[in-house]
Amino acid sequence: MSSTALDKAPAPSPAAVASAQSEQSLVHRARNGDLEAYDELVRIYQERIYSAVYHMTANHDDANDLAQDTFIKAYQALKSFKGDSSFFTWVYRIAVNKTINFLKQRRNRMHMSLNDLDFNAEHDADLVALISERTPRREVGLSELQEKLNAAMLKLSDIHRLVITLHDVQGLSHEEIGKIMDCNTGTVRSRLFYARQQMQAYLSDYLK
């Protein structure tokens, strides 16, 4: 997912990527074993799924493995997909469950392997404004900020990191997050509020 696309549409719905009808058609074909249709579904959602897992793990290799495992698991379980929710929500749920299970297993061996910041980060007005007062060298400031930000996110519980990732990083709505996390929007809002409070405390030096 390009950063430009993210900036323009921070909260894209699945309908923006593929219409509901075409998604249903692809899912139907994929359920009948059409690998080309499933390949298309993977291409539609690969960046979002990878991104969600990456922001949860702060590790590229883990995110790569988990994102691939998610799509393989989804394909194998496609027969059991009833269509009660959208395919997008269903795949997200698989990814989230896989990631949380993975994080429980590696609880004591957190290791960050962060992706590089793209070129647009240096030109983001909000980010520039945040670091300009603190670091005279902008590039170093961004890298440092990136590490501090990820370290702070890793201090959150899995649930709170997930809600911050889905809402504030990926731009999903409360309703969509509620479907993915299988809870109501009130719970999503309260978790989001708590997670933000925690993050604000961890990053207080950079937010004054």
Next chain:
Amino acid sequence: MSASNEFSQLQKLLKLKRHEQPAHGYFIHFSDKVMARIEAESPVSRSSWWQWLWASLDTKPLVACGYTCMAAGLLVIGFGVSRSIESDEPTGSALVRPWYAASPTASQSFALDHSSSTALALDRSDAASSVTPVISSSAPGFLFDVSRVGREPGLQPKPELTSYHFR
């Protein structure tokens, strides 16, 4: 202070996460890797070729329909060709063809064994006709000729089991 204002600085900072991207071209090959793993783990790839063919045709009804139409067309053409060949043949010629009925040679006609119990009497004048079947009692008659059992070596009847011993 509303929640959005309270956390506006944090939300701006979290935008930095959106700029964390994997290496250029990573997503170009991502789906290929997923599909390769799916195909490797699929039971279809481990099954026999006809299962694979059936599965692939099952998912592509248009291709299956095409193959069916092609097979049906070939059948119809084959049937038409065979009918046209049959209509070209002259009627009544079948019986005079040598592979429908072979005329017996003179030695075969006189080789009939009249002493056998299963021998069939044949008129020698009819034996020359290709329409009358040639029946010889010499070879096939031996298979059912019980009168020869006991007279010839190697055809001695086995003694019947008259008593049973149980342990």
